[in-house]
Amino acid sequence: MIELQDIKKGFGDKEILKGVSAVMESGKVNLIIGASGSGKTVMMKCIVGLIEVDAGKILYDGKDFTTMDTHERKAIRQEIGMLFQGSALFDSMTVEQNVMFPLDMFGTGSYRDKKKRVAECLERVNLKDAARKYPAEISGGMKKRVGIARAIVLNPKYLFCDEPNSGLDPQTSLLIDQLIKELTVEYNITTVMNTHDMNTVMESGDHIVYMYQGQKQWEGSNKEIVFSNDQLLNDFIFASEFLREAKEMRQHELFSSGKWKEDLKNKGGNESGDDKK
Numbered sequence: 395m396i397e398l399q400d401i402k403k404g405f406g407d408k409e410i411l412k413g414v415s416a417v418m419e420s421g422k423v424n425l426i427i428g429a430s431g432s433g434k435t436v437m438m439k440c441i442v443g444l445i446e447v448d449a450g451k452i453l454y455d456g457k458d459f460t461t462m463d464t465h466e467r468k469a470i471r472q473e474i475g476m477l478f479q480g481s482a483l484f485d486s487m488t489v490e491q492n493v494m495f496p497l498d499m500f501g502t503g504s505y506r507d508k509k510k511r512v513a514e515c516l517e518r519v520n521l522k523d524a525a526r527k528y529p530a531e532i533s534g535g536m537k538k539r540v541g542i543a544r545a546i547v548l549n550p551k552y553l554f555c556d557e558p559n560s561g562l563d564p565q566t567s568l569l570i571d572q573l574i575k576e577l578t579v580e581y582n583i584t585t586v587m588n589t590h591d592m593n594t595v596m597e598s599g600d601h602i603v604y605m606y607q608g609q610k611q612w613e614g615s616n617k618e619i620v621f622s623n624d625q626l627l628n629d630f631i632f633a634s635e636f637l638r639e640a641k642e643m644r645q646h647e648l649f650s651s652g653k654w655k656e657d658l659k660n661k662g663g664n665e666s667g668d669d670k671k
């Protein structure tokens with residue numbers, strides 16, 4: 395579990411994160427959504443320590459990352475996997491060498507052990523046959539899967555994915571989402587994912603944090619989104635006439651089945667649907 399307590403970050407006199415608090419649970423894909431420039435990437439970089447926060451605390455399973463010394467931070471970093479936007483593979487290395495890279499950097503064990511671990515991860519993302527290929531020879535979706543294999547090779551407790559679906563078609567995007575979700579549940583990883591992808595939000599948004607101008611504007615699940623009265627969230631998610639109609643239909647469907655009460659009760663929400671936190 396990762397807990398953010400009132401984190402703030404500015405560049406020069408521009409405040410980017412204006413005091414964000416949130417809890418990212420383990421075994422879940424925690425989504426961070428919001429318009430371009432709302433501070434999603436800055437927040438993710440703060441959480442992993444690529445950028446220092448100006449104020450606030452970041453707790454990794456109760457331990458405050460912001461006050462750790464270099465040695466303690468290194469230990470946490472070894473438990474972090476990252477999937478960068480655009481995959482960020484090394485072009486001059488094969489798929490296998492790319493996935494091997496974190497093991498060479500941090501891992502111990504023999505070359506044989508490392509090769510075995512790489513083979514396991516490539517198998518897990520269904521890329522066994524592409525081990526000897528170079529990034530230029532594989533598709534965008536395959537590159538993402540190599541990125542995922544590389545991110546999980548060290549058995550991370552925490553996984554960060556910045557826009558893992560950018561540039562993919564909707565079906566491939568959903569496959570990538572499914573894979574990330576399966577791995578998250580399988581290994582009880584605390585996964586944090588920045589996304590623009592509304593399919594992702596609606597399909598796998600157990601826990602969604604909606605950022606608006608550097609603040610947490612709303613937090614909840616994909617089920618709660620359908621009943622949210624938050625105008626900014628609604629404008630963002632249901633941006634088109636088509637989606638607004640789809641929302642109404644979904645509300646109607648859930649109301650007539652009576653299932654919405656159960657969903658809200660399980661989430662500890664109230665029945666008025668006013669779920670702004």
Ligand SMILES: Nc1ncnc2c1ncn2[C@@H]1O[C@H](COP(=O)(O)OP(=O)(O)OP(=O)(O)O)[C@@H](O)[C@H]1O
Nearest residue numbers: 405410428429430431432433434435436437588590
């Ligand atoms: N290193 C930096 N120095 C100065 N300003 C920065 C820096 N990094 C980010 N910013 C600013 O912080 C703001 C938030 O940027 P961020 O990249 O977090 O947005 P985002 O929500 O991830 O957007 P997108 O959806 O386009 O990826 C932007 O105004 C950006 O210009």
Ligand SMILES: [Mg+2]
Nearest residue numbers: 434435436588
């Ligand atoms: Mg970003």
